[in-house]
Amino acid sequence: MWQFWLIASGIFFIVEIITIGFLIFWLAIGALITMIVSFFTDNLIIQTAVFVISSTILIFATKPFVSKFAKSENPTKTNVDALDGKTGIVTKKIDSINGTGQVKIDGETWSAIGENEINIEEGTQIIVKDIKGVKAVVAPKN
Numbered sequence: 215m216w217q218f219w220l221i222a223s224g225i226f227f228i229v230e231i232i233t234i235g236f237l238i239f240w241l242a243i244g245a246l247i248t249m250i251v252s253f254f255t256d257n258l259i260i261q262t263a264v265f266v267i268s269s270t271i272l273i274f275a276t277k278p279f280v281s282k283f284a285k286s287e288n289p290t291k292t293n294v295d296a297l298d299g300k301t302g303i304v305t306k307k308i309d310s311i312n313g314t315g316q317v318k319i320d321g322e323t324w325s326a327i328g329e330n331e332i333n334i335e336e337g338t339q340i341i342v343k344d345i346k347g348v349k350a351v352v353a354p355k356n
Contacts, residue, residue, distance in 0.1 A: 215252045215256060215258070215261065216249045216252040216253060219245045219246070219248045219249035219252055219261070219265075220245075220246075220249050222242075223242045223243075223245035223246045223249065224242075226238050226239070226241045226242035226245060227239070227242045230242060237273065240272040240276065241269050243268075243269075243272055244264075244265050244268040244269030244272060245265060245269075247264065247265075248261050248262075248264045248265040248268065251264045294345045297324075297342045297345060297350065298342055298343075298345075299341065299342060300319050300320060300341070300342045301319075301339060301340065301341050301355055302317045302318050302319035302324075302341075302342065302350075302352070303317065303318055303337065303338070303340065304316070304317050304326070304334050304335065304336050304337060304338045304340055304352075305317060305318050305336065306336060307333070307335055307336045308326050308327065308328045308332075308333060308334040308352070309333055310327060310328050310331040310332060310333055313327065315327065315334070317340055317350055317352055319342060324348075324349070324350040325348060325349045325350070326340070326350045326351070326352050327346070327349050327351055327352070328351075328352060328353070329343050329351050329352060329353040330353075332353070332354075334352065334354055338354050338355075339354070339355040340352040340354060340355055341353055341354075341355045
């Protein structure tokens with residue numbers, strides 16, 4: 215019966231490689247523990263109980279440890295969130311009344327509106343305060 219637990223462990227390890235949850239890994243370890251137990255007993259009920267209990271204990275005992283390392287205190291900002299605080303330059307006058315204006319931020323051109331509905335002249339350096347829909351909310355850089 216030890217061959218079954220070895221194959222099950224291998225399958226669990228392969229599935230863990232494919233997924234990103236870091237949960238199935240503990241089922242693979244539980245299957246290896248059960249494989250060792252199968253050398254001492256042929257009772258399938260005992261082996262199944264060892265597999266379920268050891269896998270459950272491993273999952274719950276290591277969850278706080280894994281979550282401590284998996285969570286990042288300062289997650290890396292991506293996409294639109296990465297624009298907050300970036301600086302750029304006004305390429306087309308920002309007119310809050312007409313809702314027109316463009317800025318260039320990191321080589322990308324964005325439609326822009328002035329923070330607190332202010333107008334900003336072309337060539338002015340700006341800082342991104344927020345993103346609303348597809349428009350960057352900007353203020354002059356001091």
